Amino acid sequence: MIPELFFHDSATRQKQRFVPIDPQHVSIYVCGPTVYDLAHLGNARPVIVFDVLVRLLRRFYPRVTYVRNITDIDDKINDRARESGESIGAITARTTEAFHADMAAVGALPPDAEPRATQTIAGMIAFIERLIAGGHAYAAEGHVLFDTPSFPDYGALSGRTPEDLIAGARVEVAPFKRNPGDFVLWKPSDAETPGWDSPWGRGRPGWHIECSAMSLAQLGPDFDIHGGGHDLLFPHHENERAQSLCAYPGSGFARMWLHNGMLRVNGEKMSKSLGNFLTLRDILARGPWAGEAFRMLVLKTHYRAALDFTDAGLAEARADCDDDYAMLARAPQAGSDRAMIDWALAPLCDDLNTPLTLARLRDLRTVENAVTTGGSPTVGMERMGRHDVPEPGVAAASFREVAAVLGIAQSDPTSWRQGGLEQGGLAPAAIEAAIAARLAARKAKDFAEADRIRAELAEQGVVLEDGAGGTVWRLA
Ligand SMILES: [Zn+2]
Numbered sequence: 356m357i358p359e360l361f362f363h364d365s366a367t368r369q370k371q372r373f374v375p376i377d378p379q380h381v382s383i384y385v386c387g388p389t390v391y392d393l394a395h396l397g398n399a400r401p402v403i404v405f406d407v408l409v410r411l412l413r414r415f416y417p418r419v420t421y422v423r424n425i426t427d428i429d430d431k432i433n434d435r436a437r438e439s440g441e442s443i444g445a446i447t448a449r450t451t452e453a454f455h456a457d458m459a460a461v462g463a464l465p466p467d468a469e470p471r472a473t474q475t476i477a478g479m480i481a482f483i484e485r486l487i488a489g490g491h492a493y494a495a496e497g498h499v500l501f502d503t504p505s506f507p508d509y510g511a512l513s514g515r516t517p518e519d520l521i522a523g524a525r526v527e528v529a530p531f532k533r534n535p536g537d538f539v540l541w542k543p544s545d546a547e548t549p550g551w552d553s554p555w556g557r558g559r560p561g562w563h564i565e566c567s568a569m570s571l572a573q574l575g576p577d578f579d580i581h582g583g584g585h586d587l588l589f590p591h592h593e594n595e596r597a598q599s600l601c602a603y604p605g606s607g608f609a610r611m612w613l614h615n616g617m618l619r620v621n622g623e624k625m626s627k628s629l630g631n632f633l634t635l636r637d638i639l640a641r642g643p644w645a646g647e648a649f650r651m652l653v654l655k656t657h658y659r660a661a662l663d664f665t666d667a668g669l670a671e672a673r674a675d676c677d678d679d680y681a682m683l684a685r686a687p688q689a690g691s692d693r694a695m696i697d698w699a700l701a702p703l704c705d706d707l708n709t710p711l712t713l714a715r716l717r718d719l720r721t722v723e724n725a726v727t728t729g730g731s732p733t734v735g736m737e738r739m740g741r742h743d744v745p746e747p748g749v750a751a752a753s754f755r756e757v758a759a760v761l762g763i764a765q766s767d768p769t770s771w772r773q774g775g776l777e778q779g780g781l782a783p784a785a786i787e788a789a790i791a792a793r794l795a796a797r798k799a800k801d802f803a804e805a806d807r808i809r810a811e812l813a814e815q816g817v818v819l820e821d822g823a824g825g826t827v828w829r830l831a
Contacts, residue, residue, distance in 0.1 A: 689748025
C-alpha cells in the first residue's frame, strides 16, 4: 500500500498531494551541474535532498526514473578554457568525473539517466524549430530568442515578471530583441568558441533550452517532478516551463516543482571574496567519516529552509553518526518492526521532513540502547505510542531500514568506527587492550588505575560504556 505523499509545490506555493501521472512509473528531472569547476557545498545540497526523495519514492512505487543532466555547454566553461589553456573537453571530462566521485562520497546514488547537453544538440535544434513554427520564438542576427509576451502565463511559476529580470540587470540589452525580457535559445559562436551547425548558422544553445530538450528526450513532454535549488526558480525554471509548454501545447510539463533552500557558511553567503568558499573536497579531505557526516548535517535541516554550514555543525553531525553506529554495533540481529518503520518514515511522506524523521530515529536508537543494556525504554516508546517493550535488536533493525531511505548508517558499524579512529591515530586493537587492562584493574580493586585508563581514552575521544554485556566503546 502506498501512503499519501505530500510535497510543497513551488508553482502553487502550497503543499500538494503527490499523484503520479503513471502510478507504475514515477518520473523526476533535476538540474545537474555545469561542469567547469569542483562542486561546492551548495551544489551538494540538491543532490542529497533529491537523492532522499528518489529513495523514498522507490520504496513505494514499482519504478522511478530519475534524470539529472550534465550541462557541458556553457559560457562559464568556455571562459575557464580560455583562462587556463586547458581544452573544453578536458575540463568537462575531469569535472564530471570529480562530480561523480564527490556525490558518491556523500552517499548519493547515480541517476538513472544523465544526459549531456553536447549529446542533445539535434533535440535542441528541433525544439527551437517548433517554437519558431508556433510563433513563440524568432531568429535575429544569428540568435534565436524566445518571445516572452507570446506566453501569457510567463511568470506563473516563480511569481516574477520579465520586468523583474530587467530590474535585476540580468538581461543583456540587445538591439535585435523584440522585448527586453526575451531570452536566448540559440546564439552564434565565433571560430574559437564551440559551435554546431544549425538553420541559424554555426552557434550554440542557451542554458534554459538545454534542460527543456534533455527532459523531453528522457521523460517526454509530461513528467511528475522537477527539482533544483531555489536559485534556479527564476529565470531558469520559469524559462524552461515557458519553452516546454509553448513547444508542446496541451502538455503539462512538470506536474510538481520542488526547490531546496540555499546553503550559507558561518551565516554568510558563500563567496570566494569572503574567504568562506568551500568545495565538497575540502570537507571530504577531513576524513573517511566526512561524507556521511556532511550528509547528516544537510538532512538535519528541512530541505526548504536555509542551511548554515559550520564546523561545529559538522562535528555535531559526526557525533550523531558515531552514536548511530555505536548502537548498531552492539544491537543483536533481529527482524524489523513494521509499525516502528511507518512511524519513523511518516514525516518524510509529509514534505520530506528529514529533521523529524531523524528525531524519530534517535528515539529508536534510545529504545534499542535501553533494551540492549537492560534499561527502561519508556521515553522513546511513549512518543511512539507503544507500551510493549521490543526484543533486543528490533528497534535497531527498524532504524536501519528507515535510515536507508535517508542514505545514512548503512556502513558496517565496525569499519565506521575504525575509519574515525585511524583518523585520530588510535587503532581499535589498542582500545580493546586498554579496556581489558581496565577490567583487570577493576577486578584487582585498583580503581585509580581503572579510572586513569578511562580518562586516557576519553582524552583521545573514546568513550566507554559499561553495560550488562560488558564494556563497549564509542567515539565521543
Ligand atoms: Zn535546468
